[in-house]
Amino acid sequence: MAAVCQVTGAVPGFGNTISHSHRRNSRRFDPNIQKKKYYVPSLRRNVTLTLSAKGIKVIDARGIEAVVKDLLARGEKI
DSSP states (O other), rough: OOOTTTTTOOOOOEEEEEEEOOEEEOOOOOOOOOEEEETTTTTEEEEEEEEEEEHHHHHHHHHHHHHHHHHHTTTTOO
């Protein structure tokens, strides 16, 4: 599963781990991705979204209807 949030578009960041001796190794910073189900009254069905923790907060603030409308306008498959 790709570590990409459907709402915010959060993707992994890349950087280095630095040991005590200051040697550097490449690493990947993944966003906190969760699968979450929401009931969307306008579609009359449940929708499963892949969200970051911030994406869940966006849905809590704006509402699932507004977020789904934006996703459909972007052409994203739900």
